[in-house]
Structures are given as C-alpha cells and as structure tokens.
Amino acid sequence: MSAASIYVTRQREALEAYLRSVAGRHVSAEDVIEHFAGLGEPIGRATVYRYLRRLEQDGVIQRYVTDGREASCFQYVDESAEAPEHFHLKCERCGTLQHIQCHTLSDLGQHIKGEHGFDVNPFKTVLYGICHDCKIGENL
C-alpha cells in the first residue's frame, strides 16, 4: 500500500517512528514540528506537511479536522493494535476531544451503509456536541 515511498531518509524514519509512538493520541503538524525541534534535530515545515499529506493519501494516518481556525489533527491508523474502531467526540464548549468505542456506533455504520449506501469512516469523523462536564457546569 505504501508503493509511493521510494527513498528512505532520516526524516521519514524519524517521522514515522514518532507518529507510531503516539498512535493513541492525535497530533497536529505543529506538534510534530515542535517535537523534532525540541529534540535538536529539526525537520522542515514543508517536509512535515508533505509527508503527512502523503501518509494520509497512503492510508497510513488519518487527518481529521476539528473546528474553525484550528489546525488539522493526525492519527496513526493502527489496524491491528490497541486503537480499534472508535469515534471522536468534540465538545463545542470546552473544546475537549475524546475517543469513544461503542458497538452502537459500529451498528450505525452498518445501517448507513445498508440504507444510505454510504461507507462511514469512523477515524475521520468527529461528532460535535456538549460534553457531560459542560452540561453539568451550565445546567442546561
């Protein structure tokens, strides 16, 4: 599936290793850049963006957009490991992004596929709403 990757460079190995190391979490391009800058072996902005885009096209990572001005986030698509199918829940109030795993959501995917002919990608999808804490805090 990674037929596109022809040359193996220091930057690529470092980037892929880093992304794999944060497989459970979500990181932004800026996070990646800062990470390597902090390590003393910086990787150029353009390289990071180019590589992230490429990995996304290859299906190795998933990009998902959260809100308005905020940057995109990326996440390793680890088919085998401890990051199984899950959805993102983003609170419109406090901005918290949480992952949930729930068979009802898988059922939903089946339903939409069957009834509406649309194959939902749970990794990319972000459900918006108000989280528990915010709802209590504002007793709405």
Place this chain on the structure above:
Amino acid sequence: MSAASIYVTRQREALEAYLRSVAGRHVSAEDVIEHFAGLGEPIGRATVYRYLRRLEQDGVIQRYVTDGREASCFQYVDESAEAPEHFHLKCERCGTLQHIQCHTLSDLGQHIKGEHGFDVNPFKTVLYGICHDCKIGENL
C-alpha cells in the same frame, strides 16, 4: 435570543434574508460575499464574517467545518420549518456533501447521551466516508 442585535442596518437585513432564503443548503462566507457582489450591492468581507460569527453565537445559524483547507460552511437553524434534524455526510473522495434524515441517527444521539453523557449536535456534525457513487466507480 437575539438580544445582541441592537442596530438594524441594510446589511443585516439583507444578510439575514439571504441566509433564510437558502435555509436548506449550506453556504460559505465566500458564497455570501459573491452573492451580494453579484447583486451590485456588495457587503464588506469583514462585515460578513463578523455577522456570521455573531449569528452563530446567537444560535441562529450553525457553522460546520468540512475538510482541510476548505472554508467553513453555514446553515440556517430553522427549528420549525422543513429542515428538521439531519446529519451531514461528506464523501472523502468526490467531496459531495449530502444531508440525511434518519431516525437511526436520532436514536444514536439518544444512546450517546445516555451512555456517554455527550449531547450530540447533529447540525454541526459531519460524517465522513465514501459515497455510493464513488464506491461503485472504483469497485472497492
């Protein structure tokens, strides 16, 4: 609910009328700007953005983000009329955005609220995946 609106101006009336006239569809800020430019009575960029943000905060319209670089889209929240609770489906391949109305999705909202304490906002949420046509076209 629109306690914030103090002055009534030509621009505001025109903007709100336009947004209401496209209640079913989704429009971007650019769409709005071009619409009035085409009419020969242009409204300044800043005014459009400021007003859209304000309407969003007042709950009159909903903003939802689709993909990466693309601009935000807006949509009138018409509680009473022919735009009842629905979800957005965006195809990752062809970019088409469709609306679906489906009680299973409402059920999902109930479930997430009950089980996960999260109150989903269907207007803002965009489900990503591959649409029927693209799936057939690429026979995946």
Place this chain on the structure above:
DNA sequence: TTGCGTGCAAAGGTTTTGCATGGCA
C-alpha cells in the same frame, strides 16, 4: 449626539509551492 456598524487594508494562523541544494539508490 452617541456609539454601534461598516469597510478597507493589514495582520494572523495554517498549509502549499517554487526553487536550489542535498542525499538515497
């Protein structure tokens, strides 16, 4: 008259692109 609303232009943040150089195979 008061002060919110408007519009222009400039700034801001994120992502892409042009181009010369570097490094894998």
Place this chain on the structure above:
DNA sequence: TGCCATGCAAAACCTTTGCACGCAA
C-alpha cells in the same frame, strides 16, 4: 549519476483585527 527529498522563503488561503468613517437610534 539520476532523481527524489529536503529546506527555506514566499505565496496562497481563510479569517480576524485596527482604525477611521458612516449611520441608526
């Protein structure tokens, strides 16, 4: 050696902000 990958800076894109002027109340 050939050609992809890198990095810098500049451009592109969407959105916000500063500031002076206009206009509703």
